[in-house]
Amino acid sequence: METNLCVAGFGGQGVMSLGKFLADATCNSTDKNVTFFPSYGAEQRGGTANCFVVISDDDIGAPLGDVMDDLIVMNGPSLAKFLPTLKKGGNLFINSSIVSDQIDRDDVTLVKAPVTELALEMGNAKVLNVIMLGVYVGFTQVIEPAIVWDTIEHKLASKPKLLPLNKQAFEKGLELGKAQRG
Amino acid sequence: MARVFMKGTEAVAEAAVRAGCRFFAGYPITPQNEVPEYLSRRLPEVGGVFVQGESEVASVNMVYGAASAGTRSMTSSSSPGISLKSEGISYCAAARIPMVYANFARGGPGVGSIQPAQQDYLQATKASGNGGFRMPVLAPSTVQEAVDLTVLAFDWADRDRTPVLLLADGVIGTMMEPVVLPEPKTEEEVAAIKASKKSWACIGHELDYAHRAWIQPGNWSTLVMQQVNEDAAAMYEAWKQEAMVEEYQTEDAEIILTAYGISGRIAKSAVNLLRAQGIKAGLVRPITVYPFPDAAYDRIDYSKVKAILDVEMSIPALFVEDVKAAVKGRARIETCLCSGGNIMSREAVISAAKKIMEG
Structure with a gap:
């Protein structure tokens, strides 16, 4: 069993952190093989950024697959770029606050979450990635939510002030993700 | 040891420290910048020295110097930067100086691209500098293997007094994967490694001028130079038994x-x-x-x-x-x-x- 995930968005949306939290949690809590591979150009904030996470029971070949099982899209340009790589029957997670484009495929499962708006409502636009991570984990159940939270908590250990907000963001995401499970 | 989730470049850097590397000099280039970044923080913690050189040429020659004084030393770069280091690598090969360097290869030729590639193969394996020398070239396919081969590289370099190249690429360098790190060498072990090089390295001669170390990247006697090359060729021949x-x-x-x-x-x-x-x-x-x-x-x-x-x-x-x-x-x-x-x-x-x- 191998799951290929692509997370794509603007630089600054926390795309890399989202992928890393998930991959790191998998490494810490399971015997599975897992890879994280970032892809970015010379740009920083505002440029495109995407990363690939592969979780597998067997050895992992390419840390970025040709075909994605799951795709998380945080902005419009990423949808156009990566939707063709999503397999038939795959899961498409979109940041519905800013991705308003028509989804021209009816052979994928669409999970919508207005993570930019929700983050702003919580008072910090930066937590949109943690909300989306919650949505992804809540929907796919790929790994225990508690383990993902432990990893986030560990990574943010030097900034304890941010923990309550991130906890709220992660739980909101989990709730949204779980609610959209069939 | 528990597995940890690490980026290839940082895992190689940590493996080097654990293998007893106490000197690194380098110059920034994508996609290997995390090696110097990591070591700039980590080496001082273990009493080592990190230098960001003013260029690739300066950096590799600092490694030549530190390694000549018996310290396990390393540099790293990516394709165009490796080309610049070739002079120093050739000097280390000629003077039989053990050192380790890593190439997180990217697209080429020229400045090429900053993304991963395997276009430095012939340079790595046939001619990493002038003069027709060879050296072990280790090519990891996972982050774990990059860690294991980094440790092997230092041992091999010291055993045979040769440069060793870790030939990785931008994927191995930038991807993260679970790794089990080796036990770090103790300070006593690191000191013992250095002391074991006393017969040839510049680590003090106790006023025994006749037997002081003399690092020579060549020789004006053609007869001596031929002997140096014959000895090296015999070593290269022996390496065939160690292919992995x-x-x-x-x-x-x-x-x-x-x-x-x-x-x-x-x-x-x-x-x-x-x-x-x-x-x-x-x-x-x-x-x-x-x-x-x-x-x-x-x-x-x-x-x-x-x-x-x-x-x-x-x-x-x-x-x-x-x-x-x-x-x-x-x-x-x-x-x-x-x-x-x-x-x-x-x-x-x-x-x-x-x-x-x-x-």
Whole structure:
């Protein structure tokens, strides 16, 4: 069993952190093989950024697959770029606050979450990635939510002030993700 | 030891520290910047020295100096930066100075691209500087292997007083993967390693001027220089016994994929998928690309094999030249290539293999 995930968005949306939290949690809590591979150009904030996470029971070949099982899209340009790589029957997670484009495929499962708006409502636009991570984990159940939270908590250990907000963001995401499970 | 989730560059840097490396000099270049970044923080913690040199040339020569004084020393770079270091590497080879350097290769030639590639193969294995020297070239295909080979590189360098190259690429450098790190050498062990080099390194001669160390990257006597080269050639010959290779599902294979480094792991997963589709594929993955594991290609049952498929992230194909020399005309050789910073697609490997088997 191998799951290929692509997370794509603007630089600054926390795309890399989202992928890393998930991959790191998998490494810490399971015997599975897992890879994280970032892809970015010379740009920083505002440029495109995407990363690939592969979780597998067997050895992992390419840390970025040709075909994605799951795709998380945080902005419009990423949808156009990566939707063709999503397999038939795959899961498409979109940041519905800013991705308003028509989804021209009816052979994928669409999970919508207005993570930019929700983050702003919580008072910090930066937590949109943690909300989306919650949505992804809540929907796919790929790994225990508690383990993902432990990893986030560990990574943010030097900034304890941010923990309550991130906890709220992660739980909101989990709730949204779980609610959209069939 | 528990596994930790680490980036390839940082894992190599940490492995170097644990292997007893106490000096690093380097100059920034993508995609290996995390090596100097990590070591700038980490080396001072263990009493080591980190220098960001003013250039690649300066950095490699600082390593030449530190290693001449018996300290386990390292530099790293990526393709165009490695070219700049070639003078210092050649001097270390000539003076028989143990040092380790890593190339997280990117697209080329020229400034090329900042994305991963395997286009430095011939430079790495045939001519990393002037003068016709050779050195062990270790090619990891996972972050764990990069860690293990970094430790081996320091041991090999010291044992034979030679530069050793870790030939990685931008994928191995930038990806994160679980690794089990080696136990760190104690300060006593690090000191003992240094002390063991007293017979040749500049670590003090106690007023015994007749036997003081004399680091010479050449010699004005042609007779001495020939002897130096004959000794080195004998060492290179002996290395053939130490070639390392992964042979996977080769016994009954009808098609053999062959690749090194990042392409090696992609080819391995292609072998599994081809087998699942009923195609008897196998893999030969050199781990040392110098010395090249010719014997693994002799162990192939050519009566069963329809073709060898060379998989590499280089156009034109470069690794294929060593493969051809090892296969010695016993099977047809085809290639599956990409270049310029594009990463090998597993689907492309599978379809290339299928085309051969159906053809």
